Amino acid sequence: MAKLQSGNGVQWKDNKSQRGTVENLAEHESSSLGSNTELNGFANTDIQTDRYGFIGGAQQSAGENDDIPPDVLRQREAKWLDMLNSWDKWMAKKHKKVKVRCQKGIPPSLRGRAWLYLSGGKVKKEQNQSKFQELDSQPGDAKWLDVIEKDLHRQFPFHEMFVARGGHGQQDLFRVLKAYTLHRPEEGYCQAQAPIAAVLLMHMPAEDAFWGLVQICEKYLPGYYSAGLEAIQLDGEILFALLKRVSPVAHRHLKKHKIDPILYMTEWFMCAFSRTLPWASVLRVWDMFFCEGVKIIFRVGLVLLKCMLGSQEKLKACQGQYETMELLRSIEPRYMHETFLVQEVIELPVSERDIEKEHLSQLRRWKETHGELHCKSPPRMHGAKAIMAAEPPSRQDLKQNPTIIVEVPQATESQAEKGKKVKKSKTEKKKDTNNTSPPLNPYPLPSDPTLPSDNLSQHLQKDAPLQSSSQSLSSAEHDTYL
Incomplete structure (x- = not known):
């Protein structure tokens, strides 16, 4: 239950005991679930996770099967990809349709990206490039760092991302919360911000989660985390x-x-029901x-x-x-x-x-x-349309950056080998052009200006052998939410 306390914090008394101590984050650079890092109060043996990543606790899925049929899910994914590619047009002319699709539930594979677009975090990120890296590199205020570290192991201790004390999830959570105290030093840190940031981190990289947190604190729930509540x-x-x-x-x-x-x-x-509802309901809300x-x-x-x-x-x-x-x-x-x-x-x-x-x-x-x-708070924005209207983005701000880039290694052929190749006859060329093309991929890879589309399609033909993984795939944003 919540109780008011002095300063700008809310302190919760949990019925469940939160065992374990917070250790220095710098000592856990390689820890994650499955490593030898000490876990939040239980041994790392035969851990079973639900579809949301929970290994226990009240919010673990009880096994009810409300899954959307795969074909329906694929259709929804294709629709959301189309919306994200023309986000400004959809928000300006078809906002009601966007609202209905949010009410039906955003496809899990696109949820993090959709949240970032809806909140305006994508635009903020593009307009403030390298801002998060700058804040992340600063030491931060010792007053807030100590409080944040003490709260890390309390955030979803039964989720695989945060179960390891000092693991990657807790490290990213620390970075996001510390960056916010530097971004808004007059506001500092409030305990209720931690679960908000943790939910965002379950769906997007640290930088995106930071801008999502900024938008929630400044646009959706302004003043919620300020002194005096x-x-x-x-x-x-x-x-x-x-x-x-x-x-x-x-x-x-x-x-x-x-x-x-x-x-x-x-x-x-203050926690947007993230500590109250079953997880499927949290995501829909x-x-x-x-x-x-x-x-x-x-x-x-x-x-x-x-x-x-x-x-x-x-x-x-x-x-x-x-x-x-x-x-x-x-x-x-x-x-x-x-x-x-x-x-x-x-x-x-x-x-x-x-x-x-x-x-x-x-x-x-x-x-x-x-x-x-x-505490004078900025006016509250009622949703994505109001946020976009208040700060109209440019087309460049909304451009989707490629998540996965396919790199085609340059072919190295000797002049002798080139000379041996026989050019196709005109009839053969005509025959090739008359072949029926394969059906369009409903999930095309993002276009890469450095890679001609013809080369890409040739590289992805069924009979083309895959190169080594280090050559063929590289993550441009190191994200895991699509």
Whole structure:
């Protein structure tokens, strides 16, 4: 559960014990899951991971099979690749279609890239090239480094990426969080930023995760991680006011027992439900959150409150504040299930206008009771379209960089060998041109200006032998999310 504390942090008391100590990251340059590095509280023997990379814990997939049929998934991948290739046009003219596709779920192979485009992180990265490398090379403020290091092993300790203390996942998480404290020294580090950055790192390289974190902190949830937590307290009051319209029964119950919103919604909102929901639901919620903005977080919170406290029958089991809080700490799995939750969130009639209207109302009340806000946050952007409209990108900013480059080694033939080759006759050439070409690849490799397309297609013919892996494939961005 969350409790307020001085400074700009939120401290959670987890029911699960977090065993192990944080060691110096510099001593673990080669550690990863499967190495001899000490793991978070359990031995590295016969580790079984689910499809999301969890090896245990509450968020490990229980084995339910809601997989999308492969042919449907391939179609969705092709559609998303087409959208990413013409992102500005899609956002300007077909934003509703983009929203519907986010609601259906972004294909796992493209999720990281899509999140970066939706959030505007891709544009920020292109407009600030080498910025992350510059921040990454700086030592950082010792005050924040110590706090960050102590938090590393608490972030998804049952996920294969972060299970090894000092492993690659924790090292990248440290780099991203340290870079943000240097990027926004006046804001520093808040504990709730760590799970946000960790989820991003599960889907994209460190540099991309940094810009994704920047966009969430500055555009989607501005002020959430600043000293005093005024923004999250304001949103708590907004949530409570919206609940009166969505579920009067739940609203009356919480008001009757004087349960302040900050007691139950802080972790939900600050971590974007990444520590609360089953993982399949987390990903679907984030898909919609990046597209439509903070209204998705409000809707998820309202759905959970309505389902758990929205009827007199349910309230019989929680006659006091303690019982109510326990109920909200252990939400029934059926209400958090991906299919049910996403449908309820889509159908709930709470819009950006509703949130902004209530925000102005709560802001007036805040000034009457607390005075002016101490932390001035930039205006909140409600989703990808608003972010793009506020800072229109250039076509170059949106250009997709090739993820995998196929390098064709230069052929070295002697003059004698060249002389022995017999040129094809005109009839043979004509015959070749009349051959039916193979069907188009729905997942073409990104174009490489240094490699003519004719050479590429010849190199990838079925009868062409593959060269050694070091010659044929090289990662341009060292990413693993496509």
